[in-house]
Amino acid sequence: MTSMSTYAPATVEVLQCLQLDCGQRFLDLGSGPGISLALAAAITGPGRATGVERDPHMSVFAQRNLDRLGLEATVVEGDALNGHATGAPYDRIHSGIGVPCIPLAWVEQLAPGGTLLTTLVTRTPSWPGQMRATRTMKGRLQAVLTGRPRGHRPLLGYEWLTAVTHRPKVKADPGRPRPTRLAPPDDDAHGLWIAAAYLAPGLVRDFQADTMTIVAPDEDSWAVAGPGDGTVRVHGPRDVWAELENVHDAWERAGRPDTYRVDIPDGGGPQRVASGPGRMALTWTLPPLAAVPHQTSPSLGSCP
Numbered sequence: 001m002t003s004m005s006t007y008a009p010a011t012v013e014v015l016q017c018l019q020l021d022c023g024q025r026f027l028d029l030g031s032g033p034g035i036s037l038a039l040a041a042a043i044t045g046p047g048r049a050t051g052v053e054r055d056p057h058m059s060v061f062a063q064r065n066l067d068r069l070g071l072e073a074t075v076v077e078g079d080a081l082n083g084h085a086t087g088a089p090y091d092r093i094h095s096g097i098g099v100p101c102i103p104l105a106w107v108e109q110l111a112p113g114g115t116l117l118t119t120l121v122t123r124t125p126s127w128p129g130q131m132r133a134t135r136t137m138k139g140r141l142q143a144v145l146t147g148r149p150r151g152h153r154p155l156l157g158y159e160w161l162t163a164v165t166h167r168p169k170v171k172a173d174p175g176r177p178r179p180t181r182l183a184p185p186d187d188d189a190h191g192l193w194i195a196a197a198y199l200a201p202g203l204v205r206d207f208q209a210d211t212m213t214i215v216a217p218d219e220d221s222w223a224v225a226g227p228g229d230g231t232v233r234v235h236g237p238r239d240v241w242a243e244l245e246n247v248h249d250a251w252e253r254a255g256r257p258d259t260y261r262v263d264i265p266d267g268g269g270p271q272r273v274a275s276g277p278g279r280m281a282l283t284w285t286l287p288p289l290a291a292v293p294h295q296t297s298p299s300l301g302s303c304p
């Protein structure tokens with residue numbers, strides 16, 4: 001099924017992070033065929049788990065599977081960005097789709113003491129972030145953003161950048177060599193990479209390359225890290241590596257943060273990210289939600 005692209009260990013990982021327990025009210029957004037919903041329903045108990053799926057045929061398919069398993073969970077056809085107000089508030093909310101910022105409906109439907117977990121997406125699939133929002137028993141919302149090695153795919157209509165089309169170009173002309181003060185950062189420096197996704201936007205990494213290769217597809221520019229000799233090759237009008245050097249310097253000055261605090265205003269408004277207080281902090285504003293195109297599907301049983 002094309003709607004189930006997340007492999008099972010990642011699904012289990014996010015559900016464990018939510019610390020599901022019996023009796024909790026659980027909302028699964030973008031349920032697809034219902035795998036994460038089924039796992040959650042097995043823990044929370046009968047009638048406690050609800051999923052929202054935009055594709056009408058997929059929602060029917062998922063409900064059929066859940067009924068066959070006898071889990072007494074419900075899949076509602078609708079736009080996941082709207083949540084499901086009818087069953088609110090929820091103790092746990094999980095989004096199986098990545099979003100650029102948190103929809104207001106989601107936080108409004110989160111119960112006191114509840115937790116919301118979703119992937120935050122930028123234009124690059126290389127450095128996803130995970131947003132964890134909790135509502136205190138007094139109703140205050142607290143949210144943190146953490147860089148992750150993987151995350152859920154973005155919502156419908158969100159176009160990712162890719163380095164694949166530039167592979168032949170990079171191989172033919174890696175670029176002009178120049179000295180660099182930045183050795184290729186570690187892959188697990190997630191706090192750096194998630195900052196780069198926002199502070200050096202429009203970049204994507206080719207993880208299949210022999211050495212670290214970062215591409216700016218829209219500007220036909222790239223950087224290829226040298227084999228540890230203190231040089232880097234750069235190509236095109238955009239000095240990709242210089243931007244990474246600048247982000248790395250700012251990240252160092254901010255104390256090499258691993259997580260970032262996110263301010264989600266009550267009633268809506270720009271959602272701002274900060275590594276901490278003070279003028280040395282890394283800060284940026286999350287992009288707003290864009291309109292999602294209408295889902296069109298052929299009727300069941302029809303042929304192309």
